[in-house]
Amino acid sequence: MTGARVAVVGIHGHGASHIRNVARLAEAGRAELVAVADPQGADDLPASVQVFSGLDELLAATEVDVVVICTPIQTHVPLAELAMRAGADVLLEKPPTASMAEFEQLSAVVAETGRACQVGFQAQASEATLKLASMVAEGQLGEIRGISAVGKWVRKARYFQRARWSGRRRLDGVDVVDGAVTNPLAHAAAAALLLDGSTGVDDVRSIEAELYRANPIESDDTSTVRITTSRGTPILIAVTLCAIDHLEASVIVHGSEGRAVLTYQSDLIGDTKYGRADLLENLLAHRADPSVPLYVPLAATGGFTRVVEAVRTAPDPLAIAPELVRWEGEGLERRPIVLDVENWIDRASDDLALFSEIGAPWTTWTTQPREMS
Known part of the structure; x- marks a missing residue:
């Protein structure tokens, strides 16, 4: 059992904690880290993990269930929209958007795609x-x-x-x-x-x-x-x-x-x-059973x-x-x-x-x- 296929975008700094968390869930058979995207590249990842410079390249090359986004604030909305339109659910770091206009834009994408978007307010x-x-x-x-x-x-x-x-x-x-x-x-x-x-x-x-x-x-x-x-x-x-x-x-x-x-x-x-519950774990539970509410939709x-x-x-x-x-x-x-x-x-x-x-x-x-x- 490998669980949901997870990709992490932005793996340096705080992003490294998301890599560790996916590894923890992988040990329990809940998730599998299949790819990462970061313009700085990646070191010390298993050979099975594909590495890309951007999310667009990642989504074109491999199928993922969940995308974790831990990138600069101004990139949140375009990356989250890209992931959801590709059929993935999203764990998006805070703050989710830099303006109300962006918030309304992203909310419309959530409604249109029916994908889950959990925000990283732990x-x-x-x-x-x-x-x-x-x-x-x-x-x-x-x-x-x-x-x-x-x-x-x-x-x-x-x-x-x-x-x-x-x-x-x-x-x-x-x-x-x-x-x-x-x-x-x-x-x-x-x-x-x-x-x-x-x-x-x-x-x-x-x-x-x-x-x-x-x-x-x-x-x-x-x-x-x-x-x-x-x-x-x-x-x-x-x-x-x-x-x-x-x-x-x-x-x-x-x-x-x-x-x-x-x-x-x-x-x-x-x-x-x-x-404390884990937000990614909660997102995976929601994917498996939509009656399980997200902590931070x-x-x-x-x-x-x-x-x-x-x-x-x-x-x-x-x-x-x-x-x-x-x-x-x-x-x-x-x-x-x-x-x-x-x-x-x-x-x-x-x-x-x-x-x-x-x-x-x-x-x-x-x-x-x-x-x-």
């Missing part, structure tokens, strides 16, 4: 995330005052120099929207929306975005975004890639009867550890894509004043530390407030809520 398959979402829905935390997503991460120059698209809002005239909110800490925003039961396109009423940067990049690395959902819940995202220390991101539910903290990378609610990322669209159309991130930034390291290890950013993130989270509303020293402007059409 935290959505965490028992911890789903348990807390159930607690919120059942009123166990009382009336929800709001939800906050907090990220205090470290990214060095190496991160922004790993690829041409890294840290870019646009590249060669194409939207990329690679910023703290929309890519490295995208899981935090997506999990917060899931906890509120507001994952769909129509579940978001308005979005306010304040985007800043300490790094010499186009995109944001220190930002607050406030989402107001259709049910009236404020969701405050406060994140930075310029912290003193790299800490696990968390999503906090503020209720009248209690406060719950989800540490989604470790599958924790408070100190209680939960398990494309439609369930519509609310998050509203956030991407708000960031995409927001004014370019403002540079944080040099006197508010301390630099450490040299060369590829060089990184900025925004002074006291951890304190300002905590205050924003507690107050469900934008940086400008609490007087963070780098703020000089405020956006206004924009009603979502």
Whole structure:
């Protein structure tokens, strides 16, 4: 028994984890890695695995059941469409698209082809995330005052120099929207929306975005975004890639009867550890039995894509004043530390407030809520 025939597109960096995961499923007879596509080529793969420079060549040469796409953001839609039109189901890394227009385009392809498109928000398959979402829905935390997503991460120059698209809002005239909110800490925003039961396109009423940067990049690395959902819940995202220390991101539910903290990378609610399902395994189960629901179908990322669209159309991130930034390291290890950013993130989270509303020293402007059409 060899299981589903799987191809992986983009096998370096995070893509390597997908190769390992297919190998794990192959040992259980659930999947077989038949081909990969990457312009950089491939090393250390079994001789049975065919290697191609692009997905079009791969699909022309071999039959596959599932295509895993782990490529630059701006390539997601054309590659996913190519795979689905060839009859394959898709596991697509996050963020699925760089704009609402692309999201609508890809949604139309899903509807037309009838193929499955699972999006790589792994935290959505965490028992911890789903348990807390159930607690919120059942009123166990009382009336929800709001939800906050907090990220205090470290990214060095190496991160922004790993690829041409890294840290870019646009590249060669194409939207990329690679910023703290929309890519490295995208899981935090997506999990917060899931906890509120507001994952769909129509579940978001308005979005306010304040985007800043300490790094010499186009995109944001220190930002607050406030989402107001259709049910009236404020969701405050406060994140930075310029912290003193790299800490696990968390999503906090503020209720009248209690406060719950989800540490989604470790599958924790408070100190209680939960398990996590595998998204590819779930996609294979759905293929075998369509009554098995996907954890993260494309439609369930519509609310998050509203956030991407708000960031995409927001004014370019403002540079944080040099006197508010301390630099450490040299060369590829060089990184900025925004002074006291951890304190300002905590205050924003507690107050469900934008940086400008609490007087963070780098703020000089405020956006206004924009009603979502």
